[in-house]
Amino acid sequence: MSEKKVHENIRKSLIYKTAVEYGDYTLNHVTGCSHGCKYPCYAYMMAKRFKKVEDYEEWIQPKLVDNIFPLLSKELPRYKDKIKTLHLCFSTDPYMYGHPDICNASTQIIEKANVFGVHCSVLTKGILPVELAKMPLKNEYGITAVTLDEDFRKEMEPGAAPMEDRISALEALSKQGCYTWISIEPYPTPNIHEQNLEQLLERVSFANRIIFGRLHYNKQVTAYKGYQDFYNACAKKVIAFCEERKIAYHIKKGTFVE
Numbered sequence: 001m002s003e004k005k006v007h008e009n010i011r012k013s014l015i016y017k018t019a020v021e022y023g024d025y026t027l028n029h030v031t032g033c034s035h036g037c038k039y040p041c042y043a044y045m046m047a048k049r050f051k052k053v054e055d056y057e058e059w060i061q062p063k064l065v066d067n068i069f070p071l072l073s074k075e076l077p078r079y080k081d082k083i084k085t086l087h088l089c090f091s092t093d094p095y096m097y098g099h100p101d102i103c104n105a106s107t108q109i110i111e112k113a114n115v116f117g118v119h120c121s122v123l124t125k126g127i128l129p130v131e132l133a134k135m136p137l138k139n140e141y142g143i144t145a146v147t148l149d150e151d152f153r154k155e156m157e158p159g160a161a162p163m164e165d166r167i168s169a170l171e172a173l174s175k176q177g178c179y180t181w182i183s184i185e186p187y188p189t190p191n192i193h194e195q196n197l198e199q200l201l202e203r204v205s206f207a208n209r210i211i212f213g214r215l216h217y218n219k220q221v222t223a224y225k226g227y228q229d230f231y232n233a234c235a236k237k238v239i240a241f242c243e244e245r246k247i248a249y250h251i252k253k254g255t256f257v258e
Ligand code: SF4
Pocket: 033, 034, 035, 036, 037, 041, 042, 043, 044, 090, 091, 092, 093, 125
């Protein structure tokens, strides 16, 4: 195989219907993710299982898909009437921190989708650029924020954007009138990280919607005695907080169990 072929990342298709909770259609235009989350990352586990990457070192070297825009030109006209929301992304991060090429491609994808009348939902652990406020449609811009503690963020999301920068960028979009949302998932149990959920909720209370979900695939969670009671109590706090502030909310399946 030639050197060029080794680095090619050509896909046959991009947009697909997802089975992920709260998802509709989605696309993942990058293979890998330099954020390298240690919760662990489900996308990394799947990429490794299906031999899309060899190991963690390869996973954190992201590769942008080469033929994004030719594929979108074919797929957007085909799917535009079926898509309620096109989500970026479930298996990578569209605003990968320190990767302007990926961020620019994501902004162009959103713009192109909007031109076809397709509304987008975005979720990142990077910095959302303020020019997203000028997109043709009213999209939904979100960040993952499971902590305000920068040391814990560095431990669990080593390549992602600093938490305060991430929140401030989203807040700037909110101030520009954009619909914003927060994913507090995967939320850690106190044996992994002890923290104050109310403080986190207060900091992100400008958002229009909050999604809360437990941590999965981590043995430390089930090792924590009373972990289900802990998650039930957290979910109740999120619900009470959101109802009081008139913030929309969603508690992920399996987080609150009676
Ligand atoms: S940002 Fe998302 S896709 Fe990237 S490593 Fe973290 S969990 Fe995985």
